Amino acid sequence: MYLILLGPPGAGKGTQAASLSKELRAAHVASGDLFRQAQKQGTPLGLQAKAYMERGELVPDELTVRMVLERLEAPDCSGGVILDGFPRTLEQARALDQALGASGKNIDAVLYIKVSEDELVRRLGGRWLCRDCQTPYQTISSPPKVAGVCDSCGGELYQRPDDSRETVRTRLRVYEERTAPLIAYYIDLNKLIEIDGEQGIEEVRSEMLSALKSGVRAR
Ligand code: AMP
Numbered sequence: 001m002y003l004i005l006l007g008p009p010g011a012g013k014g015t016q017a018a019s020l021s022k023e024l025r026a027a028h029v030a031s032g033d034l035f036r037q038a039q040k041q042g043t044p045l046g047l048q049a050k051a052y053m054e055r056g057e058l059v060p061d062e063l064t065v066r067m068v069l070e071r072l073e074a075p076d077c078s079g080g081v082i083l084d085g086f087p088r089t090l091e092q093a094r095a096l097d098q099a100l101g102a103s104g105k106n107i108d109a110v111l112y113i114k115v116s117e118d119e120l121v122r123r124l125g126g127r128w129l130c131r132d133c134q135t136p137y138q139t140i141s142s143p144p145k146v147a148g149v150c151d152s153c154g155g156e157l158y159q160r161p162d163d164s165r166e167t168v169r170t171r172l173r174v175y176e177e178r179t180a181p182l183i184a185y186y187i188d189l190n191k192l193i194e195i196d197g198e199q200g201i202e203e204v205r206s207e208m209l210s211a212l213k214s215g216v217r218a219r
Contacts, residue, residue, distance in 0.1 A: 026080030
């Protein structure tokens with residue numbers, strides 16, 4: 001199964017992708033995590049992506065598409081993939097369709113997590129991530145048991161530099177301009193499923209699973 005989680009920064013894509021990946025036994029492929037990993041390792045890709053990420057802008061399509069398509073070739077992706085944060089532009093969506101089509105595969109569904117802008121700004125301000133396993137926490141709605149420590153692996157929690165107020169504003173604007181047009185693109189392909197992302201984590205997860213089971217699509 002190939003699923004895309006689409007939605008603005010802070011919508012909960014990472015949290016839901018991690019949980020769906022376990023439930024559906026599909027690989028979780030997060031383009032932002034791949035870029036952060038490349039930066040940590042100091043690879044040329046990481047260095048090229050750094051300045052764009054710090055400004056809250058999109059990394060150029062060419063670099064992003066190459067990185068994600070390469071990741072999709074890995075053996076753990078053969079049983080299915082949950083894409084988180086990719087595609088983020090029409091060019092990326094078309095490149096993905098083309099690459100999957102060439103190997104006789106296609107996207108089964110796109111789960112669009114809808115959340116209001118006020119809620120996104122509130123959530124991103126209180127977001128903490130594990131340095132080691134990337135598990136996300138939220139100060140109010142899903143805090144860790146011990147402040148600053150990951151419940152899953154004991155790793156140190158940190159706040160992403162691009163979650164600062166100023167950069168969040170840029171990321172939301174970039175989302176509206178470059179990524180939101182994908183909603184219409186996937187409606188046209190009859191693949192879009194809209195999910196109410198303002199519910200609790202468990203409710204969002206169960207709405208996703210039942211929507212996938214019933215196969216209802218937005219029109
Ligand atoms: P994320 O962790 O998904 O919020 O991504 C963090 C940053 O990585 C974004 O603000 C972009 O700079 C970059 N990035 C992640 N995914 C993509 C993508 N599909 N296209 C372009 N840039 C991306």
